[in-house]
Amino acid sequence: MTRGTETRERILDAAQHLVLRQGFASTTVDAVLAEARSSKGAFFHHFPSKADLGKALVERYAAADAAALDELIAIGEAASDDPVDQLLALLSAFEEGIDQLLEVQPGCLFVSFIYEADLAGSETDETVAQSILHWRAGILEKLEKAAAQHPSMPPVELTTLADLLFSIFEGGFLMTRALDDPTMLRRQLAHYRHYVELIFDRPVHP
Amino acid sequence: MTRGTETRERILDAAQHLVLRQGFASTTVDAVLAEARSSKGAFFHHFPSKADLGKALVERYAAADAAALDELIAIGEAASDDPVDQLLALLSAFEEGIDQLLEVQPGCLFVSFIYEADLAGSETDETVAQSILHWRAGILEKLEKAAAQHPSMPPVELTTLADLLFSIFEGGFLMTRALDDPTMLRRQLAHYRHYVELIFDRPVHP
Amino acid sequence: MTRGTETRERILDAAQHLVLRQGFASTTVDAVLAEARSSKGAFFHHFPSKADLGKALVERYAAADAAALDELIAIGEAASDDPVDQLLALLSAFEEGIDQLLEVQPGCLFVSFIYEADLAGSETDETVAQSILHWRAGILEKLEKAAAQHPSMPPVELTTLADLLFSIFEGGFLMTRALDDPTMLRRQLAHYRHYVELIFDRPVHP
Amino acid sequence: MTRGTETRERILDAAQHLVLRQGFASTTVDAVLAEARSSKGAFFHHFPSKADLGKALVERYAAADAAALDELIAIGEAASDDPVDQLLALLSAFEEGIDQLLEVQPGCLFVSFIYEADLAGSETDETVAQSILHWRAGILEKLEKAAAQHPSMPPVELTTLADLLFSIFEGGFLMTRALDDPTMLRRQLAHYRHYVELIFDRPVHP
DNA sequence: ACTTACGGGACTTCCCGTTAAT
DNA sequence: ATTAACGGGAAGTCCCGTAAGT
Numbered sequence: 001m002t003r004g005t006e007t008r009e010r011i012l013d014a015a016q017h018l019v020l021r022q023g024f025a026s027t028t029v030d031a032v033l034a035e036a037r038s039s040k041g042a043f044f045h046h047f048p049s050k051a052d053l054g055k056a057l058v059e060r061y062a063a064a065d066a067a068a069l070d071e072l073i074a075i076g077e078a079a080s081d082d083p084v085d086q087l088l089a090l091l092s093a094f095e096e097g098i099d100q101l102l103e104v105q106p107g108c109l110f111v112s113f114i115y116e117a118d119l120a121g122s123e124t125d126e127t128v129a130q131s132i133l134h135w136r137a138g139i140l141e142k143l144e145k146a147a148a149q150h151p152s153m154p155p156v157e158l159t160t161l162a163d164l165l166f167s168i169f170e171g172g173f174l175m176t177r178a179l180d181d182p183t184m185l186r187r188q189l190a191h192y193r194h195y196v197e198l199i200f201d202r203p204v205h206p
Numbered sequence: 207m208t209r210g211t212e213t214r215e216r217i218l219d220a221a222q223h224l225v226l227r228q229g230f231a232s233t234t235v236d237a238v239l240a241e242a243r244s245s246k247g248a249f250f251h252h253f254p255s256k257a258d259l260g261k262a263l264v265e266r267y268a269a270a271d272a273a274a275l276d277e278l279i280a281i282g283e284a285a286s287d288d289p290v291d292q293l294l295a296l297l298s299a300f301e302e303g304i305d306q307l308l309e310v311q312p313g314c315l316f317v318s319f320i321y322e323a324d325l326a327g328s329e330t331d332e333t334v335a336q337s338i339l340h341w342r343a344g345i346l347e348k349l350e351k352a353a354a355q356h357p358s359m360p361p362v363e364l365t366t367l368a369d370l371l372f373s374i375f376e377g378g379f380l381m382t383r384a385l386d387d388p389t390m391l392r393r394q395l396a397h398y399r400h401y402v403e404l405i406f407d408r409p410v411h412p
Numbered sequence: 413m414t415r416g417t418e419t420r421e422r423i424l425d426a427a428q429h430l431v432l433r434q435g436f437a438s439t440t441v442d443a444v445l446a447e448a449r450s451s452k453g454a455f456f457h458h459f460p461s462k463a464d465l466g467k468a469l470v471e472r473y474a475a476a477d478a479a480a481l482d483e484l485i486a487i488g489e490a491a492s493d494d495p496v497d498q499l500l501a502l503l504s505a506f507e508e509g510i511d512q513l514l515e516v517q518p519g520c521l522f523v524s525f526i527y528e529a530d531l532a533g534s535e536t537d538e539t540v541a542q543s544i545l546h547w548r549a550g551i552l553e554k555l556e557k558a559a560a561q562h563p564s565m566p567p568v569e570l571t572t573l574a575d576l577l578f579s580i581f582e583g584g585f586l587m588t589r590a591l592d593d594p595t596m597l598r599r600q601l602a603h604y605r606h607y608v609e610l611i612f613d614r615p616v617h618p
Numbered sequence: 619m620t621r622g623t624e625t626r627e628r629i630l631d632a633a634q635h636l637v638l639r640q641g642f643a644s645t646t647v648d649a650v651l652a653e654a655r656s657s658k659g660a661f662f663h664h665f666p667s668k669a670d671l672g673k674a675l676v677e678r679y680a681a682a683d684a685a686a687l688d689e690l691i692a693i694g695e696a697a698s699d700d701p702v703d704q705l706l707a708l709l710s711a712f713e714e715g716i717d718q719l720l721e722v723q724p725g726c727l728f729v730s731f732i733y734e735a736d737l738a739g740s741e742t743d744e745t746v747a748q749s750i751l752h753w754r755a756g757i758l759e760k761l762e763k764a765a766a767q768h769p770s771m772p773p774v775e776l777t778t779l780a781d782l783l784f785s786i787f788e789g790g791f792l793m794t795r796a797l798d799d800p801t802m803l804r805r806q807l808a809h810y811r812h813y814v815e816l817i818f819d820r821p822v823h824p
Numbered sequence: 825a826c827t828t829a830c831g832g833g834a835c836t837t838c839c840c841g842t843t844a845a846t
Numbered sequence: 847a848t849t850a851a852c853g854g855g856a857a858g859t860c861c862c863g864t865a866a867g868t
Contacts, residue, residue: 007825023322025231028861041826044863111321114384115313116229128384154410156400160393163381167394170380171373178320178334187366188373194362195397198404204360209845210851234835245853246838252851256836435734437643440839453848456841523733526796527725528641540796566822568812572805579789579806586788587781590732590746599778600785606774607809610816616772621866622829646857657831659861664829668858 008046010036015057020107024054024116054113058124061109062131072097073138083145084200090142091165091193098186108173136162150200161199168192214252216242221263226313230260230322260319264330267315268337278303279344289351290406296348297371297399304392314379342368356406367405374398420458423448427469432519436466436528466525470536473521474543484509485550495557496612502554503577503605510598520585548574562612573611580604626664628654633675638725642672642734672731676742679727680749690715691756701763702818708760709783709811716804726791754780768818779817786810 014036018027029050033043047053076090110131113124139162147158172185194204220241224233235256239249253259282296316337319330345368353359378391400410426448430439441462445455459465488502522543525536551574559570584597606616632653636645647668651661665671694708728749731742757780765771790803812822 021323023229023231025229026322029863030861039827040863041828041865045825050862107321110384111317111380114380115317115321116232117227125384129386132381132384154400154404155412156397156410157393157412160390161397163390164374164377164394164397167374167377167381168370169377171370171375171377174317174320174376175338175369175373178316178331178338180335184366184369187363188370191362191366191370191401194360195401195404198360198401204362206361206363213851235837236835246836247852247854250836250838250852254837433735435641435643437641438734441841442839451849452841453850457847462840519733522796523729523792526792527729527733528644529639537796541798544793544796566812566816567824568809568822569805569824572802573809575793575802576786576789576806576809579793580782580785581789582792583782583785583787583789586729586732587750587785590728590743590750592747596778596781599775600782603774603778603782603813606772607813607816610772610813616774618773618775625829647859648857658833658859659831660829662830662858662860666859 007036007038007042011038011043011046011053012057012060015053016061016109019057019112020105020109023112029053055123055127057109058113058127062127065131066134069135069138073142076142083142083149084196084202087139087142087146087196088193088202091189091196095186095189095193098189099182102176102182102185107177108170111170111173132163132166135166138162139165146200153199153201156199161196164195165189165192210252213242213244213248217244217249217252217259218263218266221259222267222315225263225318226311226315230318235259261329261333263315264319264333268333271337272340275341275344279348282348289348289355290402290408293345293348293352293402294399294408297395297402301392301395301399304395305388308382308388308391313383314376317376317379338369338372341372344368345371352406359405359407362405370401371395371398419448419450419454423450423455423458423465424469424472427465428473428521431469431524432517432521435524441465467535467539469521470525470539474539477543478546481547481550485554488554495554495561496608496614499551499554499558499608500605500614503601503608507598507601507605510601511594514588514594514597519589520582523582523585544575544578547578551577558612565611565613568611573608576607577601577604622664625654625656625660629656629661629664629671630675630678633671634679634727637675637730638723638727642730647671673741673745675727676731676745680745683749684752687753687756691760694760701760701767702814702820705757705760705764705814706811706820709807709814713804713807713811716807717800720794720800720803725795726788729788729791750781750784753784756780757783764818771817771819774817782813783807783810 011032015027015032018031018035029040029043032053033039043053047056072090072093073086075093076086076088079089080086110128113128117125136159140159143158143162147153168188168191169185172188175188176182176184190206196202197204217238221233221238224237224241235246235249238259239245249259253262278296278299281299282292282294285295286292316334319334323331342365346365349364349368353364374394374397375391378394381394382388382390396412402408403410423444427439427444430443430447441452441455444465445451455465459468484502484505485498487505488498488500491501492498522540525540529537548571552571555570555574559565580600580603581597584600587600588594588596602618608614609616629650633645633650636649636653647658647661650671651657661671665674690708690711693711694704694706697707698704728746731746735743754777758777761776761780765776786806786809787803790806793806794800794802808824814820815822
């Protein structure tokens with residue numbers, strides 16, 4: 001990694017830290033620079049504008065997010081050949097990784113950009129939507145295979161069930177912050193798993 | 207309603223509209239005033255500072271939110287004497303009201319203040335937390351009564367199950383915006399109902 | 413004194429108190445009203461504008477100032493028939509009144525308007541100048557009569573000597589505030605008296 | 619002198635010019651910038667706030683003031699070995715420099731900050747007090763040496779006599795402005811010299 | 825690749841004076 | 847005839863982005 005790239009990463013790290021805490025609009029370029037121990041010239045050398053910083057931030061976050069999902073799926077597929085078991089293993093691994101995640105991130109970067117529209121241009125919207133659809137596709141694939149093997153399951157909509165995982169993840173993050181309760185997110189994700197267990201007629205594991 | 211109160215409400219309406227769209231930091235006082243068709247003097251007369259506007263905004267929103275929940279609970283209690291039926295009726299009414307809600311509100315005001323901390327002082331945090339706990343208490347009461355009548359239900363944590371409704375509501379709101387799909391929120395809430403139906407051994411209604 | 417006049421005086425008192433402390437520009441109408449426990453309507457009923465308040469303030473102060481000088485002169489004239497003794501008696505009485513004055517006033521209102529030109533219009537300038545000339549005339553009269561009786565006195569300029577009393581009074585006020593030493597003003601005025609004693613060949617009284 | 623320092627000085631010059639004329643509160647940042655032909659950005663770069671400008675203004679003024687006094691003292695000491703002669707030479711030099719001073723400065727910056735308390739924070743108070751004490755120390759040293767050689771002098775308080783010079787200087791400045799008479803200050807300072815001449819039994823020089 | 829200094833505009837704050845309601 | 851509400855504008859703060867220099 002060259003020196004320039006290293007500075008760029010330091011700026012992105014500082015920016016992400018501040019944006020997660022205060023939102024994008026309230027995060028000034030100067031504050032990012034102070035945290036990254038860099039300077040104006042360096043910033044505008046790497047990013048044409050603050051909006052470009054936002055774009056880069058979301059894209060880097062989305063890439064990491066996709067990688068994390070792919071890893072979870074791989075863990076699931078390594079655990080079993082049965083799609084339901086794969087899904088449950090995936091979810092268990094997800095739950096187990098939450099505590100570590102919370103230490104690094106007090107929230108989800110996507111939310112800042114979803115609720116602060118028009119700040120970094122509409123290009124971030126597209127990136128965020130792609131990330132969500134990636135989760136949908138990954139989970140839905142397991143759900144459909146599982147459903148094919150369980151003809152007598154309750155008549156629930158699978159696409160929305162896939163989306164529900166993302167929803168509970170985001171909602172749980174919010175409640176974790178709002179109530180200042182770091183256990184919230186993990187316990188809520190457990191309910192998603194329980195729901196899946198009930199749908200596919202498995203015993204519920206606490 | 208006095209003249210002053212009416213102006214104050216008009217300012218709050220305009221502010222809420224803009225904050226839901228752009229976030230609090232990006233919403234300028236001038237923009238609020240333009241939308242409310244009011245003036246700097248009027249604003250400063252009613253709100254000592256922009257932070258006080260934020261506080262008033264959250265408090266008014268929390269009051270309306272609590273009233274909406276209380277109404278849903280009343281609808282549930284009017285529908286049946288059985289706690290599970292009450293809960294399911296409540297959830298059905300919730301789902302049916304979503305479309306109308308989305309026409310008025312493109313998001314939840316709480317999220318803006320949870321993800322833009324320190325903007326309107328920490329007093330908003332407390333108000334938001336109280337709102338969430340109000341939902342927990344209202345749903346939890348029904349869940350516990352239902353659980354008392356269903357000793358053989360799966361071993362799920364009831365407090366978190368109560369919280370899960372709020373989480374899915376917030377997460378569904380986010381996905382509705384991110385994917386620009388107004389049906390998302392309602393379909394996700396239906397899954398919450400299905401989960402409750404499975405837990406209490408009721409047939410799942412799509 | 414009618415009720416309206418009483419309110420007006422209360423406003424003037426509050427304003428003088430604040431202006432002496434912060435200057436005229438920094439003294440807001442609202443602050444005056446808060447201190448006077450009155451309201452906007454009352455203020456603009458009595459004073460067409462803030463500038464008029466300034467004008468009224470200076471005029472009231474100048475009138476009180478002139479009355480104080482006249483009283484000092486009367487005290488001097490009651491003490492003796494000799495003009496030098498009259499002057500010295502006047503100065504002693506001045507010194508003795510200082511401590512009481514300082515309790516009420518932490519400074520001279522004129523200074524605020526001399527150093528904040530163009531705030532209350534140029535009409536205040538004229539009032540201030542007249543006040544100074546009144547002091548000059550009062551003291552100069554005594555000095556000239558005394559000089560007529562002391563042909564061998566040192567060749568000092570009498571008009572400026574008269575003015576010097578005002579100067580030391582103002583300068584002493586400033587130092588009293590700057591050094592937060594309430595004895596300063598009185599001790600400096602004693603030097604003026606000593607100077608007069610030396611000029612007219614009298615023994616110096618500490 | 620670097621580029622930045624030059625701009626900073628230009629801003630300070632413009633600010634001093636305006637503050638002496640209108641006071642600190644009435645001097646707007648925009649007016650300073652217009653006079654200094656600079657910009658908001660430059661101002662905010664050099665001074666975090668208007669209060670800091672005030673602080674810098676007073677500190678620069680105090681430094682120049684101290685230097686001027688030191689130069690006067692040096693002139694006195696170069697003129698003679700006798701402390702009385704040194705003092706009189708110092709005072710004569712002071713008087714001779716007044717006309718030139720008045721062309722540049724229509725008043726004393728300290729007064730603005732003494733009479734507009736709490737505008738630039740209380741830190742200016744300390745700087746002003748130190749300046750006054752510097753004058754006291756410089757003059758008092760000469761007075762005490764002179765007094766040691768003149769045991770028969772009148773029983774006047776030397777510390778206050780030292781302070782009196784500052785007082786007459788400030789009071790004379792005020793009268794110069796109030797009466798619009800540029801000769802006032804010099805003539806009043808001459809009286810201070812005459813007083814010293816009388817105390818130390820020297821012939822009075824007009 | 826990076827730094828300091830700067831340009832200029834937008835935003836919150838704040839305040840004088842007026843109007844409307846009691 | 848007093849008080850609350852309001853209108854409008856200016857002042858201080860703050861910040862994005864540029865430029866000159868190293």
